[in-house]
Amino acid sequence: MTEPSHRSRRTGGRSARVRQAVVDAAVTVLLERGPDHFSVAEVATKAGVHETSIYRRWRTRENLIVDALLATSGAVIPVPDTGSVRGDLIELARSVATYLTHPAGATFTRAAAVHVDDETIAAARRKFWESRLQLAAVIIERGIQRRELPRATDARLVLETVIAPLHMRVLLTHEPIDDTLPERIVDLICAGLSGTDTSISALSATGGPRVDD
Template identity: 40%
Template sequence: MSDPGTVRPGGRTARTRAQVFGATLAELASSGYDQFSVDAVARRAGVHKTTVYRRWRTKDQLVVEAMEETAQKWIDVPDTGDLDHDLRALARAVRALLASPYGGATIRALVSGAQASPEVAQILRRFWTTRMSRVGAIVERAVSRGELPAGTDSDELMKHLAAPLFHRVLVTAEPLSEAMADRAAAAALAAARAGVFDKS
């Protein structure tokens, strides 16, 4: 028997969490951050608002956890034993997230909101800091295998891998393809091997 409050795979708590996170992304995508509310999320998820407030005290907390959970599901940290394959898999995962029904719209809503709200800007910084720290292991392994120069800045490599994909979502509104993701990965890899991202 599970302890009270624990999440059992396939249990009611897990289903409610999934419903709420799905509703969170949908609400962000349709209403933007300024008009986003926990009450609206509860209505969209088909749960009572006290159920949401009991676990997530603020909308900021709810948004951060929903985004982090989505990123973890869609963007695994690959470990194929080859940096080229790892970066290509990572870029394709980022592309899949941005091309998903709510991925691109959610990012656009938060980036737009961050221009006027320090709270939203903090959410974005926290989200990216968490993601960068997790994918940094790819670079660490590559350095240990001799595939990259020692001192390669993992944050800079990952930013340059993701930047072309986010540029298409946020600036040019061009469609994202796997070929585009592969080119972004190849360009970031070439720059890293050339020492462009050396911390020193």
């Protein structure tokens, strides 16, 4: 996957240029200070605009943080095609883990989780995640076509179950994501999808059952 980027396409017009300057400054401050110490005043200084102008347009620091991230997200997590559902899900989980353990990726993820009171920005965030889940759903669709998975498999639920434990460690428990975690998560999910009778304790100890590819 690519390293998070904070460049975006520039459009014409003074308003667009000012917005781009604020967005670029916001991402810079976010990377330098993190979401907890993000300051609108510092963004205004870096962008060369009045702080009141930022509040007039975005209203809250949280709205600015999320809008800037959505407008400048250049991070791409590729959809793997290894020939098996298990392999694809492991590669996807590893890519997500790599992104989350990158300092910029971890910062962006924490910042993107903040509450916003602007419905337009909230809707853009929902659309952002929907598009990525839909893109990755091809992994499950291929698995159904290869008869590795039941036809009624819920692609969104499977994908959410793969990535949620990784995000939990970054956002909630602040535990490290070790190299074996992506595979252990996927094997636990594959065991459930295949109806394998394997205890959670056994999965934790052995790294999970293998699903026939």
